[in-house]
Amino acid sequence: MTEFSEAAKIGLSPSGLEVVLRQVGAERYHNRHPYHQRMVNGDLTRGELQAWALNRYCYQAMIPRKDAIILARSEDPALRAAWRLRIEDHDGEDGWSGGIAKWLHLATSLGLDADAVKSERWALPATRFAVGAYYSFCAERPLLQAVASSLTELFSPVIISERVPAMLARYPYITEDTLAYFRKRPEQASRDSDFALAYAKKHAVTPELQQSVIDALVFKCDLLWAMLDALQHAYGEPGNVPPGAFCPEEAG
Numbered sequence: 001m002t003e004f005s006e007a008a009k010i011g012l013s014p015s016g017l018e019v020v021l022r023q024v025g026a027e028r029y030h031n032r033h034p035y036h037q038r039m040v041n042g043d044l045t046r047g048e049l050q051a052w053a054l055n056r057y058c059y060q061a062m063i064p065r066k067d068a069i070i071l072a073r074s075e076d077p078a079l080r081a082a083w084r085l086r087i088e089d090h091d092g093e094d095g096w097s098g099g100i101a102k103w104l105h106l107a108t109s110l111g112l113d114a115d116a117v118k119s120e121r122w123a124l125p126a127t128r129f130a131v132g133a134y135y136s137f138c139a140e141r142p143l144l145q146a147v148a149s150s151l152t153e154l155f156s157p158v159i160i161s162e163r164v165p166a167m168l169a170r171y172p173y174i175t176e177d178t179l180a181y182f183r184k185r186p187e188q189a190s191r192d193s194d195f196a197l198a199y200a201k202k203h204a205v206t207p208e209l210q211q212s213v214i215d216a217l218v219f220k221c222d223l224l225w226a227m228l229d230a231l232q233h234a235y236g237e238p239g240n241v242p243p244g245a246f247c248p249e250e251a252g
């Protein structure tokens with residue numbers, strides 16, 4: 001296990017920083033999580049897929065809000081111009097023609113009620129804490145760290161390329177239409193993460209700043225990991241669903 005807490009101690013070149021960041025993703029991104037592995041192996045029940053979709057909705061719905069905070073905090077017009085595309089991707093032109101609406105479609109295609117998903121009332125406690133922690137991180141930490149925390153997107157095209165074909169092949173009730181959300185994501189994520197990576201490499205000019213960028217990515221990997229831990233604990237074994245959270249049998 002690489003120790004990332006001292007990775008930048010002696011100072012890295014920009015490309016050396018990129019190597020460490022990619023190593024963080026290779027070791028800690030949530031495509032290595034058992035819940036994801038069960039998903040791609042076709043081992044999740046429909047209820048477990050529904051639970052994943054409705055909990056991930058909370059994450060998706062918060063993303064443009066944390067991006068608006070980053071945009072408002074930046075004094076750099078070029079960063080703001082690039083960053084606003086992220087908000088447009090998720091909200092579309094009218095709030096319900098972008099990624100959030102497509103994620104809602106994924107959830108309802110799995111049999112969930114749209115209003116229940118939107119209300120977030122069935123989300124796991126850990127999901128709420130993780131989503132809140134990401135929002136607060138982007139609001140309170142230095143802007144460079146807020147930008148760097150989005151760098152998990154460097155790795156999302158990989159997890160999407162594992163997830164989509166496996167879901168289509170292994171779950172008969174899942175169709176291309178169910179997964180329409182993912183169609184544009186790899187391209188958008190590459191555009192966004194290329195920008196964020198270039199920004200981080202340019203602005204992390206001391207060992208301390210480099211370490212702060214690495215730490216921000218570790219934080220975000222941990223957050224995504226914790227969200228799947230919570231799903232695995234609540235739905236992977238009987239008797240663990242927290243009070244008030246989604247119960248597959250009852251919600252249908």
Ligand SMILES: O=C(O)c1cc(C(=O)O)c2c(n1)C(=O)C(=O)c1cc(C(=O)O)[nH]c1-2
Nearest residue numbers: 063099149150151152153155156159160185
């Ligand atoms: O499918 C995934 O596993 C996955 C992961 C991530 C990520 O790595 O943070 C994002 C997304 N999807 C995604 O759809 C998305 O819009 C997104 C925005 C961000 C971000 O941190 O700004 N991450 C992600």
